[in-house]
Amino acid sequence: MAHQTPLHAWHTTQGAKMAEFGGYDMPLWYASAKQEHLSVLTAAGLFDTSHMAVVGVQGPDALALLQACFTKDLDACIGRHNGPIASGRCVYGAFLSDGGEVIDDAIVFKTADRRFLVVVNAGMGGTVSRHLEMHAEGLDVRVEDRTDGVGKIDLQGPLAGKILGRLVDGGPSAMAGMVYFSFKGHFDPDAPGYADLMLKDGTPVLLSRTGYTGEFGFEIFMQPDRVLPVWESVLSEGAPLGVLPCGLAARDSLRAGAGLPLSHQDIGAWPFIHHPWEFALPFTPDRSGFSKSFLGDKALLEAADAPWTAAYVGEDLRKVNAADGAQVLLPDGRIIGSVLTCATDMGIGRVGSRIYSIASGDAPEGFSPRGLCCGFVKTDRPLESGQTLTLRNGRRTIQAGVVGDIRPDRTARRPIQTML
Amino acid sequence: MKEISELQLPEDVRYAEDHEWAKSQGDVLRVGISDYAQDQLGDIVFVELPQAGDRLKKGDEFGTVESVKAVSELFMPVSGEITAVNGALEDAPELVNTAPYSDGWMIDVKPDDPSELDALMDRDAYLDMLKGSEQ
Numbered sequence: 001m002a003h004q005t006p007l008h009a010w011h012t013t014q015g016a017k018m019a020e021f022g023g024y025d026m027p028l029w030y031a032s033a034k035q036e037h038l039s040v041l042t043a044a045g046l047f048d049t050s051h052m053a054v055v056g057v058q059g060p061d062a063l064a065l066l067q068a069c070f071t072k073d074l075d076a077c078i079g080r081h082n083g084p085i086a087s088g089r090c091v092y093g094a095f096l097s098d099g100g101e102v103i104d105d106a107i108v109f110k111t112a113d114r115r116f117l118v119v120v121n122a123g124m125g126g127t128v129s130r131h132l133e134m135h136a137e138g139l140d141v142r143v144e145d146r147t148d149g150v151g152k153i154d155l156q157g158p159l160a161g162k163i164l165g166r167l168v169d170g171g172p173s174a175m176a177g178m179v180y181f182s183f184k185g186h187f188d189p190d191a192p193g194y195a196d197l198m199l200k201d202g203t204p205v206l207l208s209r210t211g212y213t214g215e216f217g218f219e220i221f222m223q224p225d226r227v228l229p230v231w232e233s234v235l236s237e238g239a240p241l242g243v244l245p246c247g248l249a250a251r252d253s254l255r256a257g258a259g260l261p262l263s264h265q266d267i268g269a270w271p272f273i274h275h276p277w278e279f280a281l282p283f284t285p286d287r288s289g290f291s292k293s294f295l296g297d298k299a300l301l302e303a304a305d306a307p308w309t310a311a312y313v314g315e316d317l318r319k320v321n322a323a324d325g326a327q328v329l330l331p332d333g334r335i336i337g338s339v340l341t342c343a344t345d346m347g348i349g350r351v352g353s354r355i356y357s358i359a360s361g362d363a364p365e366g367f368s369p370r371g372l373c374c375g376f377v378k379t380d381r382p383l384e385s386g387q388t389l390t391l392r393n394g395r396r397t398i399q400a401g402v403v404g405d406i407r408p409d410r411t412a413r414r415p416i417q418t419m420l
Numbered sequence: 421m422k423e424i425s426e427l428q429l430p431e432d433v434r435y436a437e438d439h440e441w442a443k444s445q446g447d448v449l450r451v452g453i454s455d456y457a458q459d460q461l462g463d464i465v466f467v468e469l470p471q472a473g474d475r476l477k478k479g480d481e482f483g484t485v486e487s488v489k490a491v492s493e494l495f496m497p498v499s500g501e502i503t504a505v506n507g508a509l510e511d512a513p514e515l516v517n518t519a520p521y522s523d524g525w526m527i528d529v530k531p532d533d534p535s536e537l538d539a540l541m542d543r544d545a546y547l548d549m550l551k552g553s554e555q
Contacts, residue, residue: 016421
C-alpha cells in the first residue's frame with residue numbers, strides 16, 4: 001500500500017488523477033496538467049511535495065561526514081568567491097557510491113553550526129540515512145531519517161513572493177534579502193532558528209528560495225499537521241491571482257524545460273560526470289581535479305568512457321515514449337544512445353529559429369505556443385550544441401537538436417526585491 | 421479524474437476494448453475515443469491520424485493520441501477504408517477532451533464487413549469492463 005501525504009484526502013476529493021511515485025500515492029494532475037504548467041509560468045502553482053524525504057545530520061562531525069559523502073564542497077560553494085556554506089544557505093549536489101554512481105541527488109541545508117538538513121527524493125530517506133551512517137564510523141555525528149516528521153509544499157511562479165508576503169508574519173519585509181538558495185526559519189521547536197519565520201496563522205516554517213520548476217518560488221517546510229491549513233490558505237490567497245494546485249505531471253514538464261534532472265532517470269547508476277549539472281561537482285578552476293576528496297571522486301576522474309548526457313529540444317511538441325527504451329540516432333543512422341526524459345514544455349514554442357516562452361517579454365504579438373518536446377539523452381560520445389538527432393521508439397520518430405538550455409526567460413534567479 | 425458514475429457513455433455508440441468507440445452514420449462508421457479514455461489520458465495536445473483512402477484492418481494502429489504525459493496508440497475497431505479524418509483536431513486537439521463523442525471524433529471508416537460493429541461492446545458491456553478494471 002502506497003504512503004499518503006497529509007494532503008491525500010484533499011487530492012482525491014478534488015478528483016485528481018492519482019498515481020504511485022516514489023512509494024507515495026500522488027496527484028498527477030487535477031483538471032488540466034497543461035493549465036497547471038502554464039500557471040507556474042504566468043502566476044504561480046502550488047505543489048504537494050511532502051513525499052520528499054528529509055535526513056537530519058548533526059553533531060561535531062556533521063560537516064566532515066557531508067564533506068566525505070556529498071559532491072559539493074561545503075567549504076567552497078557560496079558566491080563568486082566560493083566561500084564556505086553559512087547558516088541559512090543551501091546547495092545542490094549528489095551522494096555517490098564508491099564507483100561514482102548516483103545514490104540520490106539532494107539539497108543540503110545548513111540550519112546552524114554542526115546542524116544540517118538533507119532533502120532527498122521520495123522514498124530515499126532510509127537509503128540515504130543508511131548510506132551516511134555507513135560512512136560515519138569513528139565520527140561524532142547523528143544521522144536521522146526525519147521524513148515522517150516533516151511536511152512540505154512548494155509555491156512556484158512569478159507571483160509566489162507576492163502571495164506569501166500576505167501570509168507571512170511581518171509581511172514582505174520578512175522575506176527581503178532572500179537570495180536564490182537561501183532559507184529562513186525552522187519548523188522544529190528544538191532547532192535554532194525555530195519561529196524566526198512564522199505565518200500569520202502561527203505556523204512556524206522553514207521557507208527556502210528553491211524549487212524544481214526553474215521559476216521564482218519557495219519550498220515551505222513545516223510540521224505535517226500544518227500542511228493542510230497552510231495549503232488551503234495559500235490557495236485561497238492565490239486563487240484570485242491565478243494560482244492553481246499542480247500535480248506531478250506539471251512538475252515533470254516544468255523541470256524538464258528548466259533543464260533539471262530527475263534522480264534515478266536522468267542521473268543514476270552510471271558515473272555522475274559528463275552532464276549538464278557538473279556545477280554539482282567540486283572541480284578545481286583548471287578542471288584537472290577536485291577541491292576536496294569525497295566518495296566516488298576517483299571513479300569520476302577515471303571515468304573517461306562514461307556516458308554523456310545532453311539536453312535537447314524537439315521540432316514540435318511530439319514526444320517519444322522514453323519509459324520503454326527510445327533510441328538516439330545521428331543523422332547518418334548510427335545509434336549512439338537512449339532517451340532519458342522526453343516531456344512537453346507546454347509554455348514554449350518556436351518563432352523562426354528562436355524559442356520563446358509565454359513569459360518572454362519580447363515574444364511576438366499574439367504568440368500562443370503549443371509546446372515543445374524536450375528532455376535529456378544519454379549517449380556514447382559528447383554532443384555539441386546544435387547537433388541534430390533522431391529519437392525513435394517503435395513507429396514514432398522525431399527530430400531534435402542538442403541545446404545548452406531549453407525554456408528561455410525563467411524567473412528562478414530574479415532579484416527578490418523585484419518579486420515581492 | 422471522473423468516477424465511473426460520472427462518465428458519459430452514450431447508448432448509441434459501440435465500444436472496443438482499447439476504448440475506441442464506433443457509431444453508424446449512413447454507410448460509414450465514425451470512430452473516436454471514449455470519455456473514459458480521454459479522462460485517463462488527461463490534456464490531449466496532439467492527435468496523429470491516417471490519410472483518407474488508407475485501408476486498415478481491425479486491430480491495426482490508425483494513429484496516436486498524445487497527452488502531456490504520454491503517447492498512446494489508436495486501434496481500428498473494424499476493418500475498412502478511411503473515408504475522412506477530423507481535420508479540426510490538428511489545431512484543436514483538446515476537442516477530444518471536451519467533446520469525445522461529437523466534435524472530438526477522429527476518423528470515418530467504410531467497413532469491409534458492417535456486421536463487425538455488432539461484435540463491439542454495447543454500453544452495459546463496456547461499463548462492466550470498466551468496473552472490472554477498477555477493482
